[in-house]
Amino acid sequence: MTTTTNTTNHAPSAAAAGTWQLGDRTVNRIGFGAMRLTGMPWDSAPRDRADAIAVLRRAIELGVNHIDTAAFYFLPTRSANELISTALQPYPDDLVITTKVGPTRSDQGEFEPYARPDQLRGQVELNIRQLGRDHIDIVNLRWGSGLDKESGSVAEHIGALADLREAGLIRHIGVSNITTDQLTEAMGITPVVCVQNRYGLTERTDDELVTLTREHDIAFVPFFAVGGSPRGIPDETGQAEVAAVAEAHGATPAQVRLAWTLHRGPHVLAIPGTGNPAHLDENIAAGALQLSDDELARLDGIAPAG
Numbered sequence: 001m002t003t004t005t006n007t008t009n010h011a012p013s014a015a016a017a018g019t020w021q022l023g024d025r026t027v028n029r030i031g032f033g034a035m036r037l038t039g040m041p042w043d044s045a046p047r048d049r050a051d052a053i054a055v056l057r058r059a060i061e062l063g064v065n066h067i068d069t070a071a072f073y074f075l076p077t078r079s080a081n082e083l084i085s086t087a088l089q090p091y092p093d094d095l096v097i098t099t100k101v102g103p104t105r106s107d108q109g110e111f112e113p114y115a116r117p118d119q120l121r122g123q124v125e126l127n128i129r130q131l132g133r134d135h136i137d138i139v140n141l142r143w144g145s146g147l148d149k150e151s152g153s154v155a156e157h158i159g160a161l162a163d164l165r166e167a168g169l170i171r172h173i174g175v176s177n178i179t180t181d182q183l184t185e186a187m188g189i190t191p192v193v194c195v196q197n198r199y200g201l202t203e204r205t206d207d208e209l210v211t212l213t214r215e216h217d218i219a220f221v222p223f224f225a226v227g228g229s230p231r232g233i234p235d236e237t238g239q240a241e242v243a244a245v246a247e248a249h250g251a252t253p254a255q256v257r258l259a260w261t262l263h264r265g266p267h268v269l270a271i272p273g274t275g276n277p278a279h280l281d282e283n284i285a286a287g288a289l290q291l292s293d294d295e296l297a298r299l300d301g302i303a304p305a306g
Ligand SMILES: NC(=O)c1ccc[n+]([C@@H]2O[C@H](COP(=O)([O-])OP(=O)(O)OC[C@H]3O[C@@H](n4cnc5c(N)ncnc54)[C@H](OP(=O)(O)O)[C@@H]3O)[C@@H](O)[C@H]2O)c1
Pocket: 032, 033, 034, 035, 036, 068, 069, 100, 142, 176, 177, 196, 197, 222, 223, 224, 225, 226, 227, 228, 229, 230, 231, 232, 233, 254, 255, 271, 272, 273, 274, 275, 276, 278, 279, 280, 282, 283
């Protein structure tokens, strides 16, 4: 079956791609990433505050109940967590907010990638204060100094997060930017509900993790699935194939990229980031886009699994 995504008169729904269970919480498979709400450090100006708040409220209106954020998503005059708190309180009962700890940024914006295990409590508490909650639904341990995964034991950090879950500050634990070995190590210590790594149509280095997470009923939550990079510049690899599939559905290339990730398994959850209302609608509509086996084979051929 094919579904035309952007010619419908109905508002798109984040429920169209179905749901997934994150521990005891159920989320629609199309969620939202908050990193782009503030604008990025290299932009000439922060994003308009009212626009960011409108995008968040619209996301909820369209059924988004899974938002990814971080205390270190901020510009001098904008904070993703503050925008979420202002836009969405009182929070809907079904809203699951995921944050990440490990990295911090100074007030001047300097990035410090690693925290000691004993520093994680303060980072979780900061997210709780900024978001105005009593606890955080999901906290990802974010590993690595850049986008490349780095080796090393995550045991002590995961142990520290498990203690915070015992203390009631965290409901569920996830991991981010990690290797298969690190996921296996973490799973040996405590239940892990999600893995958030860089992955997409033309970034297939984590195919093995997509399979491993599925085998263990763990959500796989790719970042940069639309833009492909921090600067959000669409990866041009395979542009012609993506455009042809998009045209056949009356869809956009961004929608095809998102739909491709969702077709990687029922455990894949999308968190496309945007501060643009039209892109938000488009991204949510992508959950209804059904790709045929032929189309999937054609797209898989762009950057086949190694
Ligand atoms: N764990 C980690 O290490 C990590 C790292 C990075 C990000 N993340 C999380 O993952 C989320 C997703 O990543 P992301 O936001 O960087 O990248 P993304 O979702 O792949 O793409 C965002 C970029 O693509 C543009 N875009 C979004 N929707 C579009 C559409 N329909 N058509 C055309 N362009 C579109 C956005 O610009 P506009 O805003 O103008 O639409 C932005 O430049 C983040 O928001 C964040 O929550 C996690």
